[in-house]
Amino acid sequence: MKSARRAFTLIELLVVIAIIAILASMLLPALNRARAQAQQSSCMSNQKQIMAGMLMYAGDNDDLTTPLNLAKSFSGSNPSRAYNWWTSLLIRGSYLPAPRAWENEYEGKCRDGVFMCPSGQVDSGRIGIYESAIYGVSYDHSIKLTRIRDNSTRVLIGDTRGGMSFYSSKTTTWSPTLVQSFSERHNFGANGGFLDGHAEYRKHTSWLAGNRQCFGN
Numbered sequence: 001m002k003s004a005r006r007a008f009t010l011i012e013l014l015v016v017i018a019i020i021a022i023l024a025s026m027l028l029p030a031l032n033r034a035r036a037q038a039q040q041s042s043c044m045s046n047q048k049q050i051m052a053g054m055l056m057y058a059g060d061n062d063d064l065t066t067p068l069n070l071a072k073s074f075s076g077s078n079p080s081r082a083y084n085w086w087t088s089l090l091i092r093g094s095y096l097p098a099p100r101a102w103e104n105e106y107e108g109k110c111r112d113g114v115f116m117c118p119s120g121q122v123d124s125g126r127i128g129i130y131e132s133a134i135y136g137v138s139y140d141h142s143i144k145l146t147r148i149r150d151n152s153t154r155v156l157i158g159d160t161r162g163g164m165s166f167y168s169s170k171t172t173t174w175s176p177t178l179v180q181s182f183s184e185r186h187n188f189g190a191n192g193g194f195l196d197g198h199a200e201y202r203k204h205t206s207w208l209a210g211n212r213q214c215f216g217n
Contacts, residue, residue: 039118040186040201043159046114047127047191047199050157053095055145055197064142065156065195066090068131072140082106086129086137087115117159119185128160135216143195148216151195155214158192158207159183182207 058065070084071077083092085108090096099113109126110116117125130136136156137143148154161183182190184204192207192214193199207214 036119036187040191043117043119043127043186044191044199044201046117047157047193048197049114050090050096050127051193051195051197051199053090054156054193056095057090057093058145060093061142063145065137065145066129067140067142068129068137069139074139083108117185117191124161125185126160127157129157130155130215145195148195152198153214154195154216155192156195159185159190 054065066086066089068086069081070079070089071081074081076082083106087108087110088105091098096114099110099115101111103109103111115127117127119125131138135143135154143156145151159182161181182192182204184190186201189201189203190207191199191201194214
């Protein structure tokens, strides 16, 4: 005579569910850290690729990097600002691949591709180019690499909060919420690409404090 099959009691099921919940709570932080590290590495790879394209552009243009925009000023005259942003120049010259989708091609804003950080859900996720009157690029103004000392210590691009460019002159007061400043989207830090082509990660406090000389100030 066969014995009756024993079913799980409600208490046993609750115990199993509780154990699964505990294990999940222990594993999720580790998974989130691994995902964040992967996104940081992917962003770093993007920035190295951008800098490689920038150096190729400079090699074809008298050692000059791209300007922020070919236009003479923000007014967009001679030539127009449209389609002439630094991102557009690198893509149009085939130094970097075009995105699958544009957010605003007129303004040179990509929706995906190397100019976007995989951790973009923190903010707009842009990789911006450094711009100031003291050092960097501007409208119709480029960096001539042979005139810059210590290219390996001078940053040109980086994780930004939303602007196409960012500002870091000594007269500018930096704050963690400044839209043009580096974003701390990678574990309270940001990636930056340097004029010799390499990229590196630094804590946000490092970008904004003692190492500001990397912006040419």
